[in-house]
Amino acid sequence: MPYRADITIIGAGVVGLGIAAQVASEGREVYVLEKNETFGQEISSRQSGVIHAGIYYPESSLKAKMCVAGNHILYELCEKYGIGHRRLGKLIVATSDAEAGELQTLLERGQRNGVEGLRILSKWEMQELEPNIEGVAAMLSPSTGVIDSHALMKHFIVKAQDGGVRIAFQTKVVEIEKVADEYKVTVEDGRGKFSFTTRIVINCAGLYCDKVAELAGIDIAKAGYKLHYCKGEYFSVGSGKNTLVKRLVFPVPPPKATGVGIHVAFDLDGRMRLGPSTHYVDSIDYAVDNQHKRLFYDSVRRFLPFIEYDDLEPEMAGIRPKLQEPGGDVKDFVIRDETDNGLPGFINLIGIESPGLTASPAIAEHVGSLVGDLLGK
Numbered sequence: 001m002p003y004r005a006d007i008t009i010i011g012a013g014v015v016g017l018g019i020a021a022q023v024a025s026e027g028r029e030v031y032v033l034e035k036n037e038t039f040g041q042e043i044s045s046r047q048s049g050v051i052h053a054g055i056y057y058p059e060s061s062l063k064a065k066m067c068v069a070g071n072h073i074l075y076e077l078c079e080k081y082g083i084g085h086r087r088l089g090k091l092i093v094a095t096s097d098a099e100a101g102e103l104q105t106l107l108e109r110g111q112r113n114g115v116e117g118l119r120i121l122s123k124w125e126m127q128e129l130e131p132n133i134e135g136v137a138a139m140l141s142p143s144t145g146v147i148d149s150h151a152l153m154k155h156f157i158v159k160a161q162d163g164g165v166r167i168a169f170q171t172k173v174v175e176i177e178k179v180a181d182e183y184k185v186t187v188e189d190g191r192g193k194f195s196f197t198t199r200i201v202i203n204c205a206g207l208y209c210d211k212v213a214e215l216a217g218i219d220i221a222k223a224g225y226k227l228h229y230c231k232g233e234y235f236s237v238g239s240g241k242n243t244l245v246k247r248l249v250f251p252v253p254p255p256k257a258t259g260v261g262i263h264v265a266f267d268l269d270g271r272m273r274l275g276p277s278t279h280y281v282d283s284i285d286y287a288v289d290n291q292h293k294r295l296f297y298d299s300v301r302r303f304l305p306f307i308e309y310d311d312l313e314p315e316m317a318g319i320r321p322k323l324q325e326p327g328g329d330v331k332d333f334v335i336r337d338e339t340d341n342g343l344p345g346f347i348n349l350i351g352i353e354s355p356g357l358t359a360s361p362a363i364a365e366h367v368g369s370l371v372g373d374l375l376g377k
């Protein structure tokens with residue numbers, strides 16, 4: 001570890017690593033600090049792997065802008081660097097006339113957000129594409145796909161390291177203190193505590209980003225940065241039923257939804273899973289409760305009539321870092337330099353839930369320009 005760094009990034013998930021790849025530059029001392037043994041052990045490896053199109057998010061929100069931009073950048077990266085992906089396309093399926101009305105709202109929002117190729121399908125057109133799906137109408141999103149998130153993170157690491165970035169694993173940030181126009185950062189590794197100074201801190205600590213902001217002296221209640229954990233479980237679908245649909249299949253999300261609804265996702269090998277559910281929890285625990293199987297079955301059988309109760313097996317769970325309180329309004333990503341909180345050069349990324357994987361390269365470009373402004377280049 002150095003005694004002085006230019007940029008210190010806290011967290012080696014997809015967001016921190018994307019930023020590291022972006023800000024790497026000759027002559028800059030850039031460090032990524034990660035408390036775990038390796039990269040991507042938390043939110044970034046416990047998610048659906050969907051390259052979202054950008055349909056759901058309010059117009060002009062960071063979520064909408066970064067998702068639409070990130071979708072394009074991700075496909076370019078995947079094609080250029082051979083990162084595993086499949087542009088499967090997705091259907092949002094309406095199972096009632098009221099939901100069919102909602103499709104039009106989603107279509108218009110998606111188009112305002114800049115999503116290309118969206119189209120409403122009649123029941124007949126939908127069943128031409130996917131004969132095993134039940135519903136009254138659907139919306140087709142051709143630019144939705146899936147990506148190998150591990151390979152994406154590896155790509156960011158290679159690019160960052162080629163640009164001189166150093167990554168320290170098993171190194172937990174435990175104190176941050178503003179000293180003159182820099183920050184004194186104290187870390188704990190296997191050997192004890194160690195401090196160094198840095199001009200810029202970028203907080204990409206995922207589920208712990210509110211606690212890291214607090215370390216720097218930010219009143220997170222006042223700033224509205226307190227996170228709420230929202231668990232999402234997945235059940236895998238066996239019995240060879242993965243061949244019965246070709247596209248990702250989503251329900252119409254209810255208003256004020258905490259997620260996009262339990263949907264059909266595929267990994268790159270074509271294995272089918274259902275999820276993620278949404279329930280707020282007080283602590284981080286990745287167990288899947290088999291008692292929730294009924295909820296999964298009931299949620300999807302409206303549009304996937306071929307699924308039988310016994311096809312479902314508990315698979316895995318992830319936790320969303322939500323700014324949205326239970327029952328509260330949807331919240332946008334927070335990505336900001338904290339100059340007006342008295343912390344110039346302290347960049348917070350808070351509440352980077354879905355579509356954070358899709359948005360990661362666009363978030364990286366955005367943070368790269370904040371860093372450029374701070375460093376005057």
Ligand SMILES: Cc1cc2nc3c(=O)[nH]c(=O)nc-3n(C[C@H](O)[C@H](O)[C@H](O)COP(=O)(O)OP(=O)(O)OC[C@H]3O[C@@H](n4cnc5c(N)ncnc54)[C@H](O)[C@@H]3O)c2cc1C
Nearest residue numbers: 011013015035042043044047048050173206232356357358
């Ligand atoms: C159930 C679920 C499904 C999702 N599905 C999708 C999807 O299909 N498509 C999509 O685009 N997005 C999806 N997302 C969102 C996406 O996965 C996240 O937005 C993204 O992975 C967040 O990455 P991150 O780097 O911010 O967090 P993380 O991957 O959690 O990385 C943060 C890192 O910070 C480290 N850290 C924390 N505190 C410290 C400290 N004090 N010192 C050092 N290191 C520290 C942690 O150990 C961790 O490795 C989903 C999320 C969930 C939970």
